[in-house]
Amino acid sequence: MHIPKVLLVNDDPASLLALESLLAPHADGFGYELVKARSGNEALREVLRQDFAVILLDVDMSGMDGFETAAALRSHPRSAALPVIFVTTTDADEQHRLRAYEHGAADYLSAPLVPQVVHAKVGVFVELIRKHQQLQAQAEETRRVNAELRSQRLQDLERANRELELEVAERKQAEQRAHELSTKDALTGLVNRRSLIQHLEHAVASSDRRRSQFALLFLDLDEFKQINDGFGHDVGDELLRQVAARLSAAVRASDVVARLGGDEFVVLIEGKAPAENAARVARKIASAHARPFTIVEHRVHTSTSIGIAVYPHDGASARALMKSADLAMYRAKEERKQNIGNVGGNAGGNAGSNAGGKVDTQGGNIRFFHEEMNRREHEREQWTGELRHALAAGQLDLQYQPQVALASGQVRGVEAQLVWQHPRLGRIGAAAFLPVVQDRGLLERVDSWVMATVCAQAAAWRTGDSPLARARVALNLVAPALGPDLPARLLAEVRRHHLPAGAIVLEISESLLAAHNATVEPLLRQLQGGGVTLALDDFGHSGTSLAACKKLGLDILKIEPGFVRNIGDNAGGTDLVAAIVHLARALSMEVAAIGVDHAHQLAVLATLGCDDWQGALFSAPRTAQELAELLPEVLEPHTIRH
Numbered sequence: 001m002h003i004p005k006v007l008l009v010n011d012d013p014a015s016l017l018a019l020e021s022l023l024a025p026h027a028d029g030f031g032y033e034l035v036k037a038r039s040g041n042e043a044l045r046e047v048l049r050q051d052f053a054v055i056l057l058d059v060d061m062s063g064m065d066g067f068e069t070a071a072a073l074r075s076h077p078r079s080a081a082l083p084v085i086f087v088t089t090t091d092a093d094e095q096h097r098l099r100a101y102e103h104g105a106a107d108y109l110s111a112p113l114v115p116q117v118v119h120a121k122v123g124v125f126v127e128l129i130r131k132h133q134q135l136q137a138q139a140e141e142t143r144r145v146n147a148e149l150r151s152q153r154l155q156d157l158e159r160a161n162r163e164l165e166l167e168v169a170e171r172k173q174a175e176q177r178a179h180e181l182s183t184k185d186a187l188t189g190l191v192n193r194r195s196l197i198q199h200l201e202h203a204v205a206s207s208d209r210r211r212s213q214f215a216l217l218f219l220d221l222d223e224f225k226q227i228n229d230g231f232g233h234d235v236g237d238e239l240l241r242q243v244a245a246r247l248s249a250a251v252r253a254s255d256v257v258a259r260l261g262g263d264e265f266v267v268l269i270e271g272k273a274p275a276e277n278a279a280r281v282a283r284k285i286a287s288a289h290a291r292p293f294t295i296v297e298h299r300v301h302t303s304t305s306i307g308i309a310v311y312p313h314d315g316a317s318a319r320a321l322m323k324s325a326d327l328a329m330y331r332a333k334e335e336r337k338q339n340i341g342n343v344g345g346n347a348g349g350n351a352g353s354n355a356g357g358k359v360d361t362q363g364g365n366i367r368f369f370h371e372e373m374n375r376r377e378h379e380r381e382q383w384t385g386e387l388r389h390a391l392a393a394g395q396l397d398l399q400y401q402p403q404v405a406l407a408s409g410q411v412r413g414v415e416a417q418l419v420w421q422h423p424r425l426g427r428i429g430a431a432a433f434l435p436v437v438q439d440r441g442l443l444e445r446v447d448s449w450v451m452a453t454v455c456a457q458a459a460a461w462r463t464g465d466s467p468l469a470r471a472r473v474a475l476n477l478v479a480p481a482l483g484p485d486l487p488a489r490l491l492a493e494v495r496r497h498h499l500p501a502g503a504i505v506l507e508i509s510e511s512l513l514a515a516h517n518a519t520v521e522p523l524l525r526q527l528q529g530g531g532v533t534l535a536l537d538d539f540g541h542s543g544t545s546l547a548a549c550k551k552l553g554l555d556i557l558k559i560e561p562g563f564v565r566n567i568g569d570n571a572g573g574t575d576l577v578a579a580i581v582h583l584a585r586a587l588s589m590e591v592a593a594i595g596v597d598h599a600h601q602l603a604v605l606a607t608l609g610c611d612d613w614q615g616a617l618f619s620a621p622r623t624a625q626e627l628a629e630l631l632p633e634v635l636e637p638h639t640i641r642h
């Protein structure tokens with residue numbers, strides 16, 4: 001607390017000293033300080049500098065008198081409330097006294113000054129300021145304490161909040177852990193048996209609601225026990241983990257992969273065509289197992305037996321379906337064992353096979369619970385195996401069907417068609433095996449062979465004096481999609497054989513375009529940039545719009561045989577072909593008709609302004625050898641017979 005101060009103002013030094021002397025003993029005793037000012041202005045300066053409890057102001061000062069000084073003090077906010085005691089040495093009248101009060105006097109003293117009176121009056125104000133200071137100090141303390149309490153409370157709240165958040169997070173983590181423990185397999189992180197049953201029951205309910213199907217794959221590693229025994233349990237564990245990873249990589253994110261325990265796994269496949277998808281996934285899994293696993297310094301070979309059951313055919317409940325899939329897996333395992341027995345009794349198993357003598361089962365055996373599906377799967381496997389063999393054994397060949405210009409009757413080109421000299425079935429076309437063989441890698445290898453053979457043949461015709469020296473050669477692909485590397489593969493063959501632009505035509509099916517419009521466009525541009533002509537095969541077969549043909553910038557449109565067959569019928573078949581020719585013209589595309597077997601069809605096509613045609617009426621597809629033998633007779637300008 002500050003020591004209270006009392007300001008004495010008088011322009012007469014003697015009076016000022018007298019007043020000071022009068023107050024000094026009291027100031028010492030009462031604990032306040034005296035400050036002197038010798039004019040009104042000096043008093044004003046002092047009150048701006050320091051705080052006073054009271055001011056004793058002489059009224060009769062020369063220059064600025066006491067009243068003027070008081071008025072100035074009142075006008076300043078800092079001193080407006082400062083109590084003023086007027087002091088006068090003259091014997092003031094009542095008028096004078098009133099004037100003083102009008103100027104805001106707190107009190108009035110006139111000569112002769114009685115010390116006790118002056119002490120008492122000054123003491124009141126000093127006491128007042130002391131009380132005021134005390135109150136201020138208390139208020140300050142209260143504010144400080146309040147602020148402290150607030151901040152303390154805030155800190156307490158924040159701490160409590162943090163503790164609460166931590167507890168919530170810990171509880172959540174614990175719940176998550178508990179959930180994982182109850183739903184996940186600890187070794188592999190896959191869905192566990194308990195959770196799989198729930199997934200299955202859910203799948204059953206949703207399948208019943210939608211009247212849809214779903215498939216269950218039951219997998220068991222072959223001779224896993226021997227791996228455990230041969231390499232140790234830790235290697236066995238790591239193998240299970242790696243198998244889990246390969247399984248997860250082989251399926252879509254929406255499929256459920258579970259470990260039942262031991263070396264048993266289950267994959268649940270929902271969505272469209274679950275049986276077909278299951279077979280595909282099973283093959284993918286089997287081939288994923290065909291690659292060895294690297295565990296520490298070991299290269300471990302394994303394979304898996306897979307049983308497939310489809311809901312609701314093969315089981316009316318989750319458990320019944322599991323049983324069927326398990327049974328199918330068991331049969332797959334039995335078959336495998338029999339095969340191994342047949343191959344040479346290498347029942348030494350994987351540990352033995354890891355040492356070198358593994359019986360190649362393509363990574364596993366797959367068996368449907370349902371016999372019909374098994375039959376189909378078996379058929380598919382057989383065709384795939386035979387085609388793989390056919391490619392290696394040179395059983396594949398190409399036949400060429402001439403394409404004739406309608407206006408001139410000249411052979412403009414040939415369309416290469418894949419044929420297979422099948423050892424059992426004789427010569428068969430690609431249509432016989434394409435729907436069955438789904439091994440995309442194999443089909444792409446067949447395409448590579450077709451591209452290389454067609455380009456080599458085209459080059460051979462061009463170098464000799466063959467009537468086909470200027471013919472363009474069209475080829476068809478067997479793979480179900482235009483892979484991103486297809487242009488590079490085909491153009492490499494074109495360049496290898498020094499074929500000029502326009503020598504090779506790639507026939508693209510409507511289905512090939514339909515599925516991949518956005519990704520296909522740049523591939524088509526790349527092919528055209530490399531001099532390959534593009535034809536849309538079998539137009540009208542699956543409803544490609546002409547606008548799409550225009551957008552894709554195709555060069556030739558081949559009208560499918562079904563339309564050609566209907567030429568001349570009474571149901572507007574001719575009009576339909578006329579409309580197609582007309583629209584193709586409008587899009588600046590060449591038009592060719594396929595499957596022209598009768599002269600009347602040819603006559604109509606001629607009147608419609610079709611560019612080329614191809615069909616039995618001119619020639620069936622023939623091998624290059626056969627074509628050469630038939631030359632020149634077949635390749636003479638053709639005469640249209642009406």
Ligand SMILES: Nc1nc2c(ncn2[C@@H]2O[C@H](COP(=O)(O)OP(=O)(O)OP(=O)(O)O)[C@@H](O)[C@H]2O)c(=O)[nH]1
Pocket residue numbers: 187220221222223224225226228232233234235236237240261262263333
């Ligand atoms: N490393 C490891 N082994 C396990 C685990 N759980 C079970 N096993 C072993 O896995 C083996 C399962 O063997 P089976 O599937 O019955 O037999 P297999 O040797 O695979 O023979 P087949 O299935 O008939 O080809 C047993 O030897 C179990 O001891 C595990 O968590 N880790």
